[in-house]
Amino acid sequence: MRVSYLVALTAAMAIAACGGKPAAEQPAPTPTPTASNDDAAARARARQDSIDAENRRRAAADSARMAADRAGAVMTDFKAMIHFDYNEATVRPADQAVLDRKAAIMQANPSLRVRIAGNADERGSDEYNLALGNRRATAAQRYLQNKGIDASRIDVISYGEERPLDTAGTEDAYAQNRRDEFDVTEGGTNLVAPQ
Amino acid sequence: MRRACFSLLAIAVGAAVGAGALAAQDAGKASDAIRIGITYRPGTRPGLVVIPGPGLDSVRAIIARDLDYSDRFQLVEVGPDAGAAAGRGGPVNYGLYRTYGAAYGVEISATGGGVIVRLHDLTASKVRTQQAYALPAPGDAGFRMQVHHIADEVTRWASGSEGYAASRLLYLSGGRIYEVDSDGDAASAVTPGGVPVFSPAWSPDGRRIAYTRLDRWTVEVLDLATRSAVTVPGTDGGQNITPAFAPDGRTVAYAHMDAGGTNISTADVAQRCCVQRLTVGRFADNLSPTFSPDGRRIAFVSTRAGPPQIYVMGADGTDQELLASFDFGSTGPSNAPEWSPDGASVVFHREVSRSPQIFLVDIASQRVKQLTSAGRNEDPTWAPDGRHAAFISDRTGRRQIWVVDTETGRVRQLSTAGAARLPSWSRRFRGAGSNP
Numbered sequence: 001m002r003v004s005y006l007v008a009l010t011a012a013m014a015i016a017a018c019g020g021k022p023a024a025e026q027p028a029p030t031p032t033p034t035a036s037n038d039d040a041a042a043r044a045r046a047r048q049d050s051i052d053a054e055n056r057r058r059a060a061a062d063s064a065r066m067a068a069d070r071a072g073a074v075m076t077d078f079k080a081m082i083h084f085d086y087n088e089a090t091v092r093p094a095d096q097a098v099l100d101r102k103a104a105i106m107q108a109n110p111s112l113r114v115r116i117a118g119n120a121d122e123r124g125s126d127e128y129n130l131a132l133g134n135r136r137a138t139a140a141q142r143y144l145q146n147k148g149i150d151a152s153r154i155d156v157i158s159y160g161e162e163r164p165l166d167t168a169g170t171e172d173a174y175a176q177n178r179r180d181e182f183d184v185t186e187g188g189t190n191l192v193a194p195q
Numbered sequence: 196m197r198r199a200c201f202s203l204l205a206i207a208v209g210a211a212v213g214a215g216a217l218a219a220q221d222a223g224k225a226s227d228a229i230r231i232g233i234t235y236r237p238g239t240r241p242g243l244v245v246i247p248g249p250g251l252d253s254v255r256a257i258i259a260r261d262l263d264y265s266d267r268f269q270l271v272e273v274g275p276d277a278g279a280a281a282g283r284g285g286p287v288n289y290g291l292y293r294t295y296g297a298a299y300g301v302e303i304s305a306t307g308g309g310v311i312v313r314l315h316d317l318t319a320s321k322v323r324t325q326q327a328y329a330l331p332a333p334g335d336a337g338f339r340m341q342v343h344h345i346a347d348e349v350t351r352w353a354s355g356s357e358g359y360a361a362s363r364l365l366y367l368s369g370g371r372i373y374e375v376d377s378d379g380d381a382a383s384a385v386t387p388g389g390v391p392v393f394s395p396a397w398s399p400d401g402r403r404i405a406y407t408r409l410d411r412w413t414v415e416v417l418d419l420a421t422r423s424a425v426t427v428p429g430t431d432g433g434q435n436i437t438p439a440f441a442p443d444g445r446t447v448a449y450a451h452m453d454a455g456g457t458n459i460s461t462a463d464v465a466q467r468c469c470v471q472r473l474t475v476g477r478f479a480d481n482l483s484p485t486f487s488p489d490g491r492r493i494a495f496v497s498t499r500a501g502p503p504q505i506y507v508m509g510a511d512g513t514d515q516e517l518l519a520s521f522d523f524g525s526t527g528p529s530n531a532p533e534w535s536p537d538g539a540s541v542v543f544h545r546e547v548s549r550s551p552q553i554f555l556v557d558i559a560s561q562r563v564k565q566l567t568s569a570g571r572n573e574d575p576t577w578a579p580d581g582r583h584a585a586f587i588s589d590r591t592g593r594r595q596i597w598v599v600d601t602e603t604g605r606v607r608q609l610s611t612a613g614a615a616r617l618p619s620w621s622r623r624f625r626g627a628g629s630n631p
Contacts, residue, residue, distance in 0.1 A: 126528035
């Protein structure tokens with residue numbers, strides 16, 4: 001799109017340049033000033049029009065880019081993970097603000113749907129960690145529902161300890177792995193920021 | 196006599212250096228709250244010798260190892276002189292083997308298409324039992340299982356108790372299910388790669404297995420002979436985990452997980468119907484069901500009191516109550532229960548200082564006993580003899596399958612291959628004919 005506009009602009013400028021100079025150097029055998037003036041005016045108009053069009057296009061592109069940047073920032077906010085204490089499935093007070101932001105984004109983007117994936121660190125029982133991951137995912141789901149988000153827009157899944165982010169086996173790694181992830185399943189394009 | 200003493204000493208040292216060293220560790224430490232009721236009593240096992248003979252070396256080696264692993268005999272090894280003498284065949288020299296301290300001698304000789312096995316009572320100088328067995332050629336399907344079956348027969352003749360050699364364990368490695376003989380040999384893949392699965396469990400007849408498919412979160416039952424799989428009713432929505440067969444072979448219990456929590460249901464896989472929800476826990480998770488051998492009760496994990504602990508209920512969901520007592524606030528989470536084949540106890544793992552250890556609870560007395568203490572030990576499963584249990588231990592630095600004798604505390608390593616998880620031990624297979 002941008003390339004074709006540039007080509008058009010370049011062509012318009014070339015026509016204006018080529019059309020202008022020879023007209024000034026070449027003596028008119030049969031002067032027809034009116035027609036000549038009309039031609040020059042038309043060419044100037046065409047030139048200005050194409051410049052205006054390009055400016056409008058650039059402004060639109062800038063505005064689209066800014067909107068995309070804003071949507072990307074909204075998406076980043078929306079995908080921010082929350083974390084849990086060992087063997088716990090209670091949303092930490094500090095993570096409530098993170099979930100509040102997600103609820104606001106879902107309210108501002110009615111077609112947005114999410115799947116919350118609950119995860120555990122690798123210390124607990126392999127099978128119980130699936131139930132624990134489910135409880136962590138449903139804790140966030142319930143929080144969003146309490147903020148007015150329809151249950152039908154939120155799926156939950158648990159991966160237990162099967163998908164660790166960090167396999168270092170340190171306390172830090174365990175803490176990173178005890179988490180909810182938020183994956184957009186629908187309506188993730190052109191997200192608008194909440195008011 | 197001097198030589199016999201030396202042999203016994205050598206065996207005792209061998210046991211201590213091998214499995215015994217770790218057994219001693221496991222029996223040595225107790226948490227503050229729990230007394231360990233297991234002591235290693237090597238002296239109560241009668242001496243048994245597998246008599247050398249011509250040919251059949253691999254058969255004798257497998258049987259001798261199985262009899263050792265039964266923990267019901269003190270295996271006696273004979274010196275080269277006796278071996279050379281016996282290697283030529285001929286009548287059993289009772290006096291010679293008595294000097295080695297053996298009470299029983301197992302004689303195995305080739306016959307047309309099979310073997311004759313004789314159990315000699317060395318004290319009474321007579322054959323106690325003898326039996327002929329068909330035996331496939333080594334390497335043929337069913338060879339090892341038939342040899343294991345013969346070992347179990349000898350165990351029954353000599354001890355009056357059932358062995359567990361003719362059985363196989365399922366386990367998970369790299370998202371695939373494998374199976375392996377009870378002696379740790381002949382491991383092979385059961386499920387293809389590419390379809391990640393979880394929580395394998397045997398059917399009572401050893402012909403089918405149940406597991407969770409991690410790509411669909413359904414519970415499937417796979418027929419090992421036909422390779423056809425069916426989805427267990429009620430598991431095509433939500434996430435469905437921790438399947439277990441009932442003793443009837445047609446009922447499968449599992450935990451169904453969704454936004455409402457985790458709860459146990461049963462379904463009839465033969466009729467493909469009759470899903471029945473057994474637990475209703477809006478604010479608690481219920482999972483990991485395991486049937487009593489009479490099929491009337493189910494032990495399971497529940498978080499109804501906070502951390503996961505072991506409970507029991509009727510197979511219809513009635514009469515739910517605590518099974519393994521715990522001190523609120525101090526006892527660690529408890530998981531992975533499995534009811535013993537004799538019905539007498541439930542084995543499970545419980546975290547002690549954040550490290551899981553193998554425990555069992557006696558059904559009659561409700562007493563809880565700790566069986567391990569070295570490293571992380573989890574996900575126990577009963578051998579068919581109701582005396583041994585396999586579990587996953589990281590004591591070598593890698594998750595491997597180990598076996599503990601719940602009566603003596605003796606442990607041995609079963610698997611040495613890649614990391615293993617979630618073992619499930621079959622019931623006894625009936626000789627070569629029923630080897631799946």
